[in-house]
């Protein structure tokens with residue numbers, strides 16, 4: 001198979017990048033009065049403006065040619081058909097089946113999984129209705145008021161992000177809490193405010209082996225049983241979401257309280273499965289369904305729209321252009337909407353666990369940069385923290401600015417100010433301010449001439465940094481579902497372009513293995529084994545300090 005760098009389409013992009021890398025993005029607007037409409041697309045209720053990138057018609061054409069050269073349409077069809085795209089684990093990648101509203105049958109190993117998906121959705125619907133209606137009773141006959149979701153990574157980030165994003169739509173029926181950290185402080189603090197008679201725990205773990213989640217679940221169980229000596233209390237207060245029902249049963253969770261997920265759903269793409277149960281409990285099942293519907297709308301677009309108008313394809317190609325060809329390896333996610341507070345953390349796992357790889361599908365080292373270093377936080381807070389580096393630091397950073405036209409909740413003038421900040425930052429990052437303009441401004445302000453030259457370099461903003469703006473009409477369950485699906489498909493397309501296997505995560509295993517080995521040594525249950533001097537020294541130090 002031809003490696004990516006041998007493709008003529010790849011090589012012409014390398015040449016093109018060398019020729020245009022320093023061209024001012026703002027000049028491109030002067031050359032094309034229609035640039036905003038030529039370089040933006042609307043899908044569902046989201047506008048994607050990519051005009052503030054160092055990208056012209058020729059760039060876009062060449063990126064689209066590369067997508068054809070790597071057989072993107074065929075890969076997309078394989079995803080849709082349930083091919084084992086997670087090749088190192090020989091698994092299909094079918095999160096799209098979880099939200100397909102058409103009734104289409106998806107097949108895995110000769111089994112129609114659509115039937116299983118619908119059965120689990122129906123189980124979730126009934127369970128949520130019971131709990132929310134106060135018909136699901138705790139061990140002492142009282143209805144549930146609080147749900148504690150225990151999970152980590154993909155079994156936590158999605159539901160937590162979605163609950164936060166849609167909190168303005170929640171009624172007072174249930175409160176939801178999330179515990180992911182194995183640091184006992186988190187679970188202790190959550191439990192301190194709860195009444196065991198009215199608390200429901202959702203233990204979410206695809207494998208049901210993740211040490212952090214298992215420890216937190218055991219602590220929660222001990223807390224419940226300390227107060228409820230009642231036989232059978234666990235069955236009334238614990239449910240599990242897992243692909244390993246027998247392991248959940250071994251923890252004492254009744255099989256009828258287990259919601260199933262499957263090998264063909266990756267943890268970081270599992271929000272659409274019963275992993276989304278906390279969202280459905282918190283808001284009501286209909287909101288969860290709206291999220292599924294929003295994601296499905298984007299799936300249709302991704303599978304049907306021509307590449308040139310296909311928003312996730314464009315998002316992916318522009319990301320590859322900035323990262324691999326223009327040498328900007330970081331990607332900031334900057335939401336201007338309080339609701340999207342946890343989006344950067346969610347996308348960090350989705351993207352970095354998927355495309356943070358340097359061997360191709362055949363196990364060969366690739367000679368180009370792949371998955372971006374993704375980071376970010378609420379943009380408005382970031383402005384008063386790290387934006388200094390964006391404007392004047394040593395690194396060029398590509399950024400996605402995400403906002404909504406209409407707020408779900410507002411206070412007089414706040415949303416307009418928020419949006420003005422979003423737009424101002426993308427403008428400042430593109431246009432910057434050069435030294436002549438700074439000097440003219442200082443002169444106009446009457447600064448003595450002798451001081452102008454000294455101050456001017458400190459006030460120069462380099463500009464010419466690429467940004468994308470994603471503007472949602474309003475954050476709703478549907479538009480949130482759509483937004484997440486856009487990024488999921490972007491990740492898929494980038495994996496195809498970079499030729500990496502986006503759906504495994506072998507890189508997280510070594511740390512887990514070593515932690516399991518070190519834990520008994522730290523606890524003093526096993527003598528320190530011979531290992532690197534630093535680790536042994538640190539273990540001895542901790543032990544000595546703890547023993548006083």
Ligand SMILES: O=P(O)(O)OC[C@H]1O[C@](O)(CO)[C@@H](O)[C@@H]1O
Pocket residue numbers: 152153154155204205206207208209210213267268353505508
């Ligand atoms: O749902 P589980 O099996 O507890 O795994 C949690 C998370 O751990 C990881 O395997 C990484 O450590 C993620 O991929 C996954 O989302």
